[in-house]
Amino acid sequence: MFELLGIPPQVLMGQLLLGLINGSFYAVLSLGLAVIFGLLNVINFAHGALYMAGAFVAWMLLNYLGVGYWPALILAPLAVGIFGIVLERTMLSRLYHLDHLYGLLLTFGLALIIQGLFRNYYGISGLPYRIPSALAGGHNLGFMFLPNYRAWVIVASIIVCFGTWFMIEKTRLGAYLRAATENSALVNAFGVNVPLLLVLTYGFGTALAGFAGVLAAPIYSVNPNMGADLIIIVFAVVVIGGMGSIMGAIVTGYMLGIIEGLTRVFYPEGSSVVIFVIMAIVLLIKPEGLFGRAA
Amino acid sequence: MSSEKTDPPAAGAAPILPPSTGMPTLHKAIFLVLLLFLAGLPFMVYPVFAMKVMCFALFAAAFNLLLGFGGLLSFGHAAYFGGASYIAAHAAKEWGFTPELSVLCGTAAAAVLGLIIGALSIRRQGIYFAMVTLAFAQMVYFFALQAPFTGGEDGIQSVPRGDLFGLIPLENNIALYFFVLAVTFGGILFLYRIVHSPFGQVLKAIRENEPRAISLGYNVNRYKLLVFVLSATFAGLAGATKSQVFQLASLTDAHWMMSGEVVLMTLLGGMGTIFGPPVGAALIVTMQNYLATFGAWVTVIQGVIFVIGVLLFREGIVGVISRWLKRPL
Numbered sequence: 001m002f003e004l005l006g007i008p009p010q011v012l013m014g015q016l017l018l019g020l021i022n023g024s025f026y027a028v029l030s031l032g033l034a035v036i037f038g039l040l041n042v043i044n045f046a047h048g049a050l051y052m053a054g055a056f057v058a059w060m061l062l063n064y065l066g067v068g069y070w071p072a073l074i075l076a077p078l079a080v081g082i083f084g085i086v087l088e089r090t091m092l093s094r095l096y097h098l099d100h101l102y103g104l105l106l107t108f109g110l111a112l113i114i115q116g117l118f119r120n121y122y123g124i125s126g127l128p129y130r131i132p133s134a135l136a137g138g139h140n141l142g143f144m145f146l147p148n149y150r151a152w153v154i155v156a157s158i159i160v161c162f163g164t165w166f167m168i169e170k171t172r173l174g175a176y177l178r179a180a181t182e183n184s185a186l187v188n189a190f191g192v193n194v195p196l197l198l199v200l201t202y203g204f205g206t207a208l209a210g211f212a213g214v215l216a217a218p219i220y221s222v223n224p225n226m227g228a229d230l231i232i233i234v235f236a237v238v239v240i241g242g243m244g245s246i247m248g249a250i251v252t253g254y255m256l257g258i259i260e261g262l263t264r265v266f267y268p269e270g271s272s273v274v275i276f277v278i279m280a281i282v283l284l285i286k287p288e289g290l291f292g293r294a295a
Numbered sequence: 296m297s298s299e300k301t302d303p304p305a306a307g308a309a310p311i312l313p314p315s316t317g318m319p320t321l322h323k324a325i326f327l328v329l330l331l332f333l334a335g336l337p338f339m340v341y342p343v344f345a346m347k348v349m350c351f352a353l354f355a356a357a358f359n360l361l362l363g364f365g366g367l368l369s370f371g372h373a374a375y376f377g378g379a380s381y382i383a384a385h386a387a388k389e390w391g392f393t394p395e396l397s398v399l400c401g402t403a404a405a406a407v408l409g410l411i412i413g414a415l416s417i418r419r420q421g422i423y424f425a426m427v428t429l430a431f432a433q434m435v436y437f438f439a440l441q442a443p444f445t446g447g448e449d450g451i452q453s454v455p456r457g458d459l460f461g462l463i464p465l466e467n468n469i470a471l472y473f474f475v476l477a478v479t480f481g482g483i484l485f486l487y488r489i490v491h492s493p494f495g496q497v498l499k500a501i502r503e504n505e506p507r508a509i510s511l512g513y514n515v516n517r518y519k520l521l522v523f524v525l526s527a528t529f530a531g532l533a534g535a536t537k538s539q540v541f542q543l544a545s546l547t548d549a550h551w552m553m554s555g556e557v558v559l560m561t562l563l564g565g566m567g568t569i570f571g572p573p574v575g576a577a578l579i580v581t582m583q584n585y586l587a588t589f590g591a592w593v594t595v596i597q598g599v600i601f602v603i604g605v606l607l608f609r610e611g612i613v614g615v616i617s618r619w620l621k622r623p624l
Contacts, residue, residue, distance in 0.1 A: 037422075041422075043422050043425070043426065091602065091606060094606060095605070095606075098609075100421060100422050101368045101421070101422065101425065102605050102609070104368070104370075104422060104425055105558065105562065105601060105604075105605045106601070106602060106605040106606070108555060108558075108601060109597075109598045109599070109600075109601025109602040109604075109605065110598065110602060111598070112555070112594050112595070112597055112598030112601060113594075113595050113598035113599060113602070114598075115594065116591045116592065116593075116594035116595035116597075116598060117591075117595055119590075119591040119594070120590070120591045120592065120595070228551075229433075232429055232430060232433045232551060233430075233433075235426040235429060235430055236426075236430040236433075238426065239419070239423060239426055239427055239430065269441065272437045272441070273434050273437050273438070275430075276430050276431060276433065276434035277434075279427070279430055279431075280415055280431075283415045283416075283418050283419065283427065284415065284418075287418040287419055
């Protein structure tokens with residue numbers, strides 16, 4: 001067996017896989033943030049809480065209604081998306097004429113409420129969620145063991161990310177969306193129902209968070225705090241990538257996940273802060289972000 | 296170029312008086328009544344509770360300097376509050392510093408931290424600024440969790456209160472109370488002075504119209520950095536003082552939840568007012584105190600106050616009173 005810098009390949013590949021998994025969640029979550037921010041100019045602080053809610057909905061479907069993983073993969077994002085639509089209609093839409101910071105503050109308050117409620121009813125110890133039987137077990141690739149479910153998470157996240165990219169960059173609906181991002185008043189004047197576009201966008205962005213939550217449920221235990229710390233890292237990812245481009249958000253998400261994984265191999269103490277250090281460096285060299293447009 | 300264009304922008308929700316007029320009588324009266332009230336307070340309520348309120352009042356006032364008067368929303372002020380409390384606790388416990396030197400150490404550390412994070416953060420604006428400050432604060436939190444001297448999950452416990460100037464023992468809660476009163480009241484008066492200085496006027500100009508301030512020749516980034524450092528410093532003063540009161544520096548003080556709480560206090564009391572943030576701090580701390588037994592409901596209630604505050608009550612309590620009285624408060 002060959003070794004790289006004294007690190008056994010199993011360890012290296014294992015951490016790379018872990019990094020890629022984390023990167024998948026960073027990518028799906030920062031994609032949702034970027035889609036919402038692009039059109040609504042709102043940073044959705046509740047994104048982490050909605051990710052957590054997605055995992056909980058999947059858990060509740062299984063334990064209260066006996067609905068398994070695969071239907072939950074559709075139903076939970078749908079439920080979270082509808083919840084997002086309600087939030088947008090009843091609260092967020094009242095703030096569009098104000099400073100963008102109020103949107104951030106409102107969604108922060110919503111995040112506190114959602115997290116607090118789940119913590120009240122389910123405590124802070126995690127709830128287990130079994131890996132669906134079709135994806136149990138794994139494959140021995142010779143140089144490492146690849147659990148099937150983890151491979152599925154990576155594949156699913158890539159499909160969702162590129163599906164979203166395709167929808168926004170290549171379809172007619174996406175063209176409306178991009179046009180409304182540039183100049184919503186003009187698009188509205190052309191007869192496109194911009195308020196509808198706004199609410200659907202927020203619903204879709206939150207549904208993405210819910211989807212990530214369902215994906216995460218079998219890997220991490222389902223618990224009320226699972227989104228809180230993650231969302232701050234995703235914010236750093238978004239600052240590094242810049243929210244100007246959909247592809248930028250996706251690529252940055254995966255890239256930082258892998259960098260984090262590598263750091264865990266070579267300098268474990270730094271793995272929790274490496275993304276923030278990269279953010280500091282990016283701010284020094286290219287403040288608008290790697291893929292960002294100059295503000 | 297018309298002459299009115301160069302005039303200062305029309306007064307907003309919280310007009311600031313010109314710097315030359317000195318403190319208006321109304322403000323003098325409020326400060327005086329407040330001081331008399333606070334002097335009697337430890338004989339009416341539990342002194343440690345009163346000290347906690349005062350520390351958070353200073354914290355919120357320092358935060359409000361940045362948000363209300365500088366127009367910059369930092370979502371990471373726990374970094375300076377918590378960071379300073381760790382350094383002050385360490386200085387008092389391991390180095391055997393007297394209370395005033397420990398607090399000074401913590402405050403200086405917060406100033407340095409504010410300088411580093413501020414210099415990086417002001418490179419982005421608006422919503423990005425909030426995210427960047429939050430991310431850096433999380434970095435400080437991880438540092439506090441892992442660094443060898445911070446005690447990890449336990450924090451730094453049983454910090455000795457020591458003797459003020461090496462002479463006056465602060466073991467007694469009443470003695471400590473008057474030390475805390477002097478520090479926090481003095482801090483808030485100093486912040487008041489900053490807001491009503493020529494520097495404060497320039498800040499207001501930048502907040503109202505940044506491009507115009509630039510075109511008038513102001514080095515906007517230098518002003519932003521200075522107000523950031525000042526705000527971080529006073530947040531640090533509050534945190535360092537709190538660590539002496541509770542004889543404890545813990546992860547709670549550095550957590551993002553703390554950053555959120557100070558935003559909530561400021562929003563509830565009235566951002567951009569002098570007396571609002573301390574009022575908000577007093578209300579939130581009191582609420583936490585009475586609802587402590589309800590556990591996570593406190594978080595839910597704080598979230599609800601946030602949502603209601605943003606949707607219906609953006610002026611805050613003192614902001615509304617100020618509008619009724621037609622006087623800046």
